[in-house]
Amino acid sequence: MNVTDFVVDNGTDFWISPRVYTDQELYRREMEQVFRTSWVYVAHESELTKPGDYLTTHVGEEPVIVSRDDTGKINVLVNACRHRAAVVCREERGNSKAFRCPYHGWAYRNNGDLIGVAQRVGAYLDGALRNVDGLLRAAKVESYRGLIFCTFDPQAPTLIEHLGTVRRYVDLWADMSPEPEGRLLPPHRFEYGGNWKMQAENGADGYHPAVLHQSAFETLDHFGVRSRALSNEMLKVGKVRGFKEGHAILEGGPVARLNPKLLASYQRALRERHDEERVQQILLRRHIFIFPNVYLMDGNIRTILPRSVDRTEVRSYFMELRGVDPAINEERLSDLQRRLGTTGFIGPDDLETFAAVQTGSRSRSLRWMVMSRGLGREEDLGDGELMALPSDETPQRAIYREWARRVLAYPSDRSL
Numbered sequence: 574m575n576v577t578d579f580v581v582d583n584g585t586d587f588w589i590s591p592r593v594y595t596d597q598e599l600y601r602r603e604m605e606q607v608f609r610t611s612w613v614y615v616a617h618e619s620e621l622t623k624p625g626d627y628l629t630t631h632v633g634e635e636p637v638i639v640s641r642d643d644t645g646k647i648n649v650l651v652n653a654c655r656h657r658a659a660v661v662c663r664e665e666r667g668n669s670k671a672f673r674c675p676y677h678g679w680a681y682r683n684n685g686d687l688i689g690v691a692q693r694v695g696a697y698l699d700g701a702l703r704n705v706d707g708l709l710r711a712a713k714v715e716s717y718r719g720l721i722f723c724t725f726d727p728q729a730p731t732l733i734e735h736l737g738t739v740r741r742y743v744d745l746w747a748d749m750s751p752e753p754e755g756r757l758l759p760p761h762r763f764e765y766g767g768n769w770k771m772q773a774e775n776g777a778d779g780y781h782p783a784v785l786h787q788s789a790f791e792t793l794d795h796f797g798v799r800s801r802a803l804s805n806e807m808l809k810v811g812k813v814r815g816f817k818e819g820h821a822i823l824e825g826g827p828v829a830r831l832n833p834k835l836l837a838s839y840q841r842a843l844r845e846r847h848d849e850e851r852v853q854q855i856l857l858r859r860h861i862f863i864f865p866n867v868y869l870m871d872g873n874i875r876t877i878l879p880r881s882v883d884r885t886e887v888r889s890y891f892m893e894l895r896g897v898d899p900a901i902n903e904e905r906l907s908d909l910q911r912r913l914g915t916t917g918f919i920g921p922d923d924l925e926t927f928a929a930v931q932t933g934s935r936s937r938s939l940r941w942m943v944m945s946r947g948l949g950r951e952e953d954l955g956d957g958e959l960m961a962l963p964s965d966e967t968p969q970r971a972i973y974r975e976w977a978r979r980v981l982a983y984p985s986d987r988s989l
């Protein structure tokens with residue numbers, strides 16, 4: 574497998590092969606070289622406030638339990654029994670001191686330690702279980718501003734290094750909650766019939782909304798919800814950003830989804846804690862992609878869980894702000910559901926399109942997709958951050974350069 578079979582990056586063109594959505598060998602490499610070695614977002618601290626709180630999710634295809642143990646420490650445990658591999662915990666979330674495998678009854682403490690083997694006495698030769706002491710676990714777990722990440726690579730750089738320059742935007746995102754940190758509600762979960770990278774590309778794609786979501790905007794406008802105006806404003810004053818670690822941002826105008834009275838109350842709450850310039854920065858709407866699997870959006874967190882090369886699960890968690898008038902959260906929640914909920918006006922357009930891209934990418938004739946938009950008008954802000962116009966494909970290029978670096982040994986100096 575050669576990087577030039579999948580990527581053209583020559584200064585004028587940036588092309589990606591549609592096979593990145595369909596190739597089984599690439600997918601296998603992604604599970605290994607992206608999802609095991611990168612830092613991957615798994616949960617938010619507000620979901621695990623008490624000792625014993627846990628939830629289940631996936632890191633790539635690795636099933637995991639994220640649990641706060643009795644000492645308060647957060648663990649990312651492989652949710653596969655050390656006996657014969659059954660998923661140990663089948664619940665989505667809960668609180669427990671221990672997990673008991675439903676197959677033959679082996680039991681594990683909420684920190685992963687093996688504490689019981691059913692009918693053990695006399696069944697095993699001395700020392701037969703000497704290397705079986707508990708659930709396997711991620712190599713490292715770290716949090717930043719309430720966001721919990723893990724990696725299975727003991728050599729991985731620190732989470733702070735992985736975040737790089739995007740960290741200052743993560744701070745702005747977290748500061749949306751006047752009282753830190755915001756609180757996540759249980760997610761909407763849904764699937765689409767396409768590769769996981771489509772959602773990664775799409776959340777920071779400022780080129781498509783005016784076209785793909787045109788009818789949704791018209792309908793929303795008809796019912797008095799300003800949406801086309803926000804989209805047009807994004808095209809006028811917005812920006813996109815791409816980062817050398819594969820992160821990306823789509824930035825719109827100021828948050829204007831709240832009615833004026835609630836917006837004023839929200840601004841007051843922010844001004845009690847931040848100076849005016851920072852308040853204005855916090856109020857800009859952003860979709861922040863942290864490579865490889867999470868979007869921090871103005872109303873929610875959206876995680877991407879690959880299921881197979883052509884099937885992806887998405888979980889969307891409303892983020893409740895703390896330290897604000899409850900009416901603000903009510904309005905934000907109904908806005909989120911109206912736009913991006915599973916029966917919202919906008920979200921389903923994207924999911925249906927991902928399936929269409931998956932179908933198109935099975936073409937034997939189409940050799941390349943064109944992602945060159947805006948090459949030549951990007952501004953280099955230093956520290957590996959490029960900024961461009963909101964319809965430029967700077968975010969997609971950042972994502973694919975990091976992706977190619979991990980799965981195809983793409984040179985980091987970009988001289989293909």
Ligand code: FES
Nearest residue numbers: 654656657674677
């Ligand atoms: S597979 Fe878990 S106890 Fe047998």
Ligand SMILES: [Fe+2]
Nearest residue numbers: 781782786923
């Ligand atoms: Fe969209």
